[in-house]
Amino acid sequence: MKRSSKNVFPLKIDELEQLMKSEFDKSPDLSFSKYEHQNKKIAVFFIPYQVQPDRVENLLLTPLLESKEEWSNTAILNKIPLNSGKEYQQMDEILPGLIAGKVMIYIEDEAAVVSYDFLNKEKRSLEGAETESVVIGPKIAFTESLVTNLNVIRWNIRTPDLAIEEITIGKRAPREVRLIYLKSLANDTDVDTMRQRLNELDVDNVEDSNVLMQYIEDDSASIFPQFHTTELPDRTSYAILKGKIAVLMENSPSALIAPSTFFSFFESTEDLYMRWNSGSPLRFIRFMSMFISVVLTPMYVAAVTFHYEIIPTQLLISIGQSRAGVPFPPVFEALFLELMIELLREAGARLPTKVGQTIGIVGGVVVGTAAVQAGITSNILIIFITISALASFTAPSYQMGTSIRLLRFPMIVLAGILGLIGIMFGLCMLIIHLLKMTSLGRPYLSPIYPIRFEDLNKALYRLPQNFQYKRFISLSLKDSIRFSKRNAKEKKDIDE
Template sequence: MKWLSLKNGSLGDDDIDTDKEFTTDIEHNEKVLKETFQDCSDLIYRRIEVRHKLQWLIIYIESMIDPKLLDEHVIKPMLASPTRGKPTIEAGDLATDLISIGSTSSSNKVSETVRKLLDGHAVVLTAESSCVMAFSIPGLSKRSLEESSSEPVIRGPKDGFIEQLSTNLSLIRTRLKTSKLKVEYITLGELSQTHIAITYMKGIVREAVVEEVRSRLKQIQLKGVLDSGYIEEFIEDQPYSPFPQVHSTERPDVVSAELLEGKVAILVDNTPFVLIVPTTFWTGLQASEDYYIRWPSATFARWIRFLFINFAIFAPPLYVAISTFHQEMIPTNLVLSIAASREAVPFPAMFEALLMEIIFEALREAGIRLPKQIGPTISIVGGLVIGQAAVQAGFISAPVVIIVSITGISAFTIPRYSLANGVRLLRFPMLFLAGTLGLYGIVLGFLGILLHMTSLRSFGVLYFSPIAPLKLNALKDVFVRVPIWAKSRFRTKPDHDGGGQGRLG
């Protein structure tokens, strides 16, 4: 998308003189705005005349404002004002004498008024005044609050973020009712002018982290920011790493918990996904539901995730390495069974496993893109039919189908979708190493992954912390979810040791 870059020149509102001001001639001011919004048919101009003379001019974008609220709280009071003997109310008196809805602001700058209109405000021009009033009027109905589709839970809050920034902030405010919760606004995107909110807990977060977030965001130069994913790629420390160094979530309870741990949340308008920094590898293996169920069950679930993330990476490579180079490590009956199943297969084990992995990923992708009503059915039936037919035709062996299926299921045990995607990518280079070097290749690949993870940082925090470097006091919320009754107080200082999103400490 060429429009993402600013290298070809900016296309924003640069042709608007930022120093240009309105005059006291309302007709001239109307002409200025019409020239600025030339060919914008959705910009509405409502003229209110008093004694056959233009007194007020109301301007708004019809798709961004509720017309019923505009008529009830703005236009009707203005139409009724001459009968109350106030035909010449100044612009600054509108908010106090006539209009009583939303927040108000005033300016005599053309560029600021244009920005207010694009943000969904209604602006009012007054005769014989260079001051323009802007009123925040709620727009049309937004998507209702729903449970997160990417992070469902059986027990826990069922609300999720939506595409409206103000609503998302209110979901956090209702959970953290304290003045220590700070919100800073910035705007990114030369054309989109997307509003970004930086949220953190004063006194808990490290100021250096907040300053680093501000610095990285200010360096972003894009023509449009349509989703938080654009920002994520700009602010992460190692963009070429398969491991996500920025945590994204749709759940307000997760964001609130991370803020209590000294993290910084970045909310982007028009997207339900919130970015959280810094993060660690272990955070990606912790689900929000871990803190809503009893600790033995939560701990067992974590152990299952730790086990199956290794399955997701190393199960196919181990099969390829052992069946190709190290048959002596397999029990005799099992090796005979594998040999019998592979007797009619024309491909080597590495190519066979690679082919099945690609087919499985294609089925997974198709299941996501297909309509919800038939997607899961097609994925399951397609997998069964293709797998059974391939085995009967002799293209692949039954053990490979079993191992690839277990591997695919293992990846879905990872709570964080972005981490699961990275884990899936690692299987392919590991398969190549296993097919060429055997177990030695797997060991080399494992050491390479380990060295890479220990070298990563997320906004100054070591990605593999608290394992590397080892910090015993921070391990209590990594492998074991410590009972809440064993924790004495809410954390009042930042936890940057990768302890996850535990709420108490």
């Protein structure tokens, strides 16, 4: 489709029709209708499947053609009671407007075209979350409709303090993006940084918010996600109320939350809805599971390959018996089983739900049993691999869980080459990498580095609600106090 940035008006109706058909060369999508009203020729043109035909007929064409008034651009904008009316003079404004669901009206010999927005937005209804399962709390998830998602956020945070900024990204296929934060709470530097990264994004198109995250995150080479992506509106609202920034994108069912820390990826909304003495142990289990998933299988490989002395005698005998017929060294054996686990997981995720569950269960049992009986692997290693896989699935964030699973492969290789020294080397390199990382310019390992003792009860564990009177100090928010500490401790009966 050819484009022109020139102001070609005023024009005759027939000249405008030929110009529009040339712009939409070899495309039958454009509807161009010509009318005569009060001795003036009027053209109405739009893309039919992009607009709502009933609203165009009732709210625009009927008042336009049945009125006795002599129309001009100014009269149309004043008399037709629609607040989306605008005037366009250049073709590079008209063409994107047609694609965006606008209806254009041109009165012959006028200096501009009048447009109204009648976009027909296809959307699915609000449903439960697919990738972030919750037992306690709201179940609804975002949809691909930006309007619907904003409506849910507005419903959750009903305050005029909520700021929603409109930004358009993408040159060839523009997409609407919304920057959302609380004006009286969010750090101005964080807001300015996120706004700058979105405005300076110079790409043809951005397909989804997950792709957007890869463009604007601090370190695109890192295996760890630096912004949190979630499909839960209540998690997004909770983050905004904590002083963080959310980004919603048209045609994307997930939101970006920034800045995010390493520990925030192991938080679940259920931690908030459960009692503190139940939520804290569950969060600790997730941290422990992450560590187990990374080091358990490499520890087995290192112990069996180099360090027999650290294995108890009875267990060493069992391991020796199970590996008696295995022709491969432990490192190849572990990599083979890890690869099988990932293949089964990927196949189960890509197949239809019922078939995927069957493949995951039956495939795991069949492959594991056949591998042991064929002497390819030992049954004890299968137990370690299974525990490591289960531990990685406890991460509430799918992206963080994937990162942890991928870390096991280099750790197994290091354990097979250098033993425990290799594991320690890998862990040291991992910690150094995490210490260097940032999210929207803020330390990724906060509040551990730099240490903030006041924030530990928000990142690593939970305290009762009446003890959490301060917000996250590490975010440098405009208001760090949630409520009065003294008033929170006062409890009175109704007769006092």
